[in-house]
Amino acid sequence: MAILLLADHDNETLSDQTARAVTAAIKIGENVHVLVAGKAAKAAAEQAAKLSGVSKVLLADSDALAANLAEPLSDLIVSLAGSYDTIISAATSVGKTVLPRVAALLDVAQISEIIEVVSSDTFKRPIYAGNAIQTIQATDAKKVITVRTASFSPASQGPLAAVEEISTAALSSHLSSFVSDAVTSSDRPDLTSAKIIISGGRALGSSEKFKEVILPVADKLGAAVGASRAAVDAGYAPNDWQVGQTGKVVAPDLYIACGISGAIQHLAGMKDSKVIVAINADEEAPIFQIADYGLVGDLFEILPQLEKAL
Ligand code: FAD
8 A cells, every 4th residue: 555645835835844754755665645735736746746756646726725724634635545554744833733633533543753764664753852762663554654854864856756636525614714824934044954053042132132143153154043942932033943842853964052051852853963063151051962062152252253254
């Protein structure tokens, strides 16, 4: 039987997260079908068709699917589920909203945020904020899985797969409806796919200081900007910059943590980064235990010097 992968997209562009989830899917089995469900999402379907390991793309087009709402998306997936033994998605906000509903409708247990595929029914996933790794064997006939994409590299480009338009007749009326979308637009790279991230913590003290010392270095490095939860809760940085257990999970090539103590909940979101640089005034700060390079000092002195040197 085949694997159905729910694509993450905005109707025009396929997210990098989907390419990473494809890498996980092809480790589970060979026949990977990508479901691109949306409104006028042909361009996203064509991008999915180019991913290596994808054998078919299913394109579902409906007004009801335009906004990635969980009810119509899960109804559509359940209507297709008979032909698949694995239903999988990146653990993005869409995947994390839709797949639990799919699992409930199919009456199976969801396997959340896998970081490794051991075999077609056995997976590794972090628990206790990443302090332990659980190996889990699925016994349900149908597996519903979300993928922690930071642990998988994106699938490369491969031979073009066929794009098949599918019926959306199974979609009926739903309780929820789309009201509005408030998206922060930024010229900076997306946090979850950035190669370099510079993050600030409570030590920044204000959003003005955040802009004054973190953003110029980010601009020089072409980096995405992250923040600790303490910085977000204090209003120094927007919500969607939060890295950690209750924020985004990232694994860039370079992560620069500035004035961040290194609480386990923050580490849960960034400890898989390839190179970690920590700047902290306290040489005992726990962040230094996982840092590849540590600078003990005042970030308000170090960061302007770094910016000048760059
Ligand atoms: P602090 O712990 O206050 O650290 C500030 C650091 O700045 C200190 O190490 C200090 O030495 C240093 N410093 C001070 N002044 C300077 C200076 N001038 N120059 C250089 N260094 C300086 N946290 C997250 O980040 N992400 C999450 O997703 C998250 N989820 C959570 C979920 C739960 C259920 C809970 C309970 C907590 C969660 N937290 C999360 C919060 C977490 O426990 C910490 O409180 C938080 O990460 C601390 O943020 P911080 O390191 O910025 O602040």
